[in-house]
Amino acid sequence: MQQIKTEKHDAIVLSSTSEKDAQKMFTALLKNTPLPDDELLPNLGLFLSSKSFSRLLFFYEIYQKILHSHGVIVECGVRWGQTLSILEALRGSLEPYNRHRKIIGFDTFAGFKGFSAEKDGHLCKNQDGSFSVSANYEDYLAQILSLQEALNPMSHLKRFELVKGDATQTIPAYLKAHPETIVSLAIFDFDIYQPTKVALEALKPHLCKGSILVFDELCDDIFPGETVALQEVFGLNNCRIKRLPMTARVSYMEIE
Ligand SMILES: C[S@@+](CC[C@H](N)C(=O)[O-])C[C@H]1O[C@@H](n2cnc3c(N)ncnc32)[C@H](O)[C@@H]1O
Numbered sequence: 001m002q003q004i005k006t007e008k009h010d011a012i013v014l015s016s017t018s019e020k021d022a023q024k025m026f027t028a029l030l031k032n033t034p035l036p037d038d039e040l041l042p043n044l045g046l047f048l049s050s051k052s053f054s055r056l057l058f059f060y061e062i063y064q065k066i067l068h069s070h071g072v073i074v075e076c077g078v079r080w081g082q083t084l085s086i087l088e089a090l091r092g093s094l095e096p097y098n099r100h101r102k103i104i105g106f107d108t109f110a111g112f113k114g115f116s117a118e119k120d121g122h123l124c125k126n127q128d129g130s131f132s133v134s135a136n137y138e139d140y141l142a143q144i145l146s147l148q149e150a151l152n153p154m155s156h157l158k159r160f161e162l163v164k165g166d167a168t169q170t171i172p173a174y175l176k177a178h179p180e181t182i183v184s185l186a187i188f189d190f191d192i193y194q195p196t197k198v199a200l201e202a203l204k205p206h207l208c209k210g211s212i213l214v215f216d217e218l219c220d221d222i223f224p225g226e227t228v229a230l231q232e233v234f235g236l237n238n239c240r241i242k243r244l245p246m247t248a249r250v251s252y253m254e255i256e
Pocket residue numbers: 075076077078079080081082083084106107108109110111112113114130131132165166167168189190191192195
């Protein structure tokens with residue numbers, strides 16, 4: 001399959017030419033929408049493709065699995081923050097009064113840090129700095145996440161945190177500063193070996209039976225480092241890696 005990087009952000013796209021053409025038309029229709037401003041947000045479903053919708057459904061199913069377990073949600077690798085925003089919407093819909101369900105996102109907001117050709121291979125053709133976002137993007141994202149909270153009960157309590165910096169330092173530092181942390185859901189989406197390994201090692205003592213770990217790149221030849229990190233920290237023989245039928249790439253396991 002042909003691998004194509006988007007011009008600006010190095011994302012590998014495995015879509016066919018016709019899929020890419022359709023996506024471009026979708027984007028053009030969104031940019032030139034005739035919908036009035038006050039009707040745009042409630043009608044964003046117009047632009048939801050089956051691929052994007054599948055990811056929403058996946059996280060809906062995953063969220064159901066943590067509803068009866070205590071603890072926070074951690075996302076390792078935030079980028080534009082869509083998953084964090086979806087999780088806030090799910091919390092607002094499914095358990096709006098759970099004030100302990102903080103959602104914490106770790107990212108450099110400057111792309112990959114710690115890429116190693118030895119561990120991460122050559123297929124992804126990435127390097128440190130790949131998957132970067134625009135300058136000060138974390139401020140824009142914080143505004144979106146605050147607005148999500150403003151639209152839900154208990155909006156006077158801030159229940160998200162964006163932690164900027166190299167996760168090999170920020171995750172251990174966060175957990176040292178917050179020894180009370182129990183992780184009910186951790187999402188691993190750094191794509192690469194080094195931060196994934198450090199995150200798994202640091203978060204492991206904060207997991208309980210029933211905690212859910214989600215992985216974006218397991219068994220993925222383009223980003224082999226995530227699987228290697230899991231193998232080294234948990235041992236694949238000890239993991240029951242599951243998937244849901246609507247998404248191809250994402251997988252999860254429950255701590256047993
Ligand atoms: C594929 S993106 C995450 C996508 C996101 N989970 C989503 O749902 O849209 C991978 C992210 O990992 C981040 N990342 C990679 N290495 C990192 C490191 N050492 N520390 C912090 N963030 C890192 C990159 O900046 C990038 O935003």
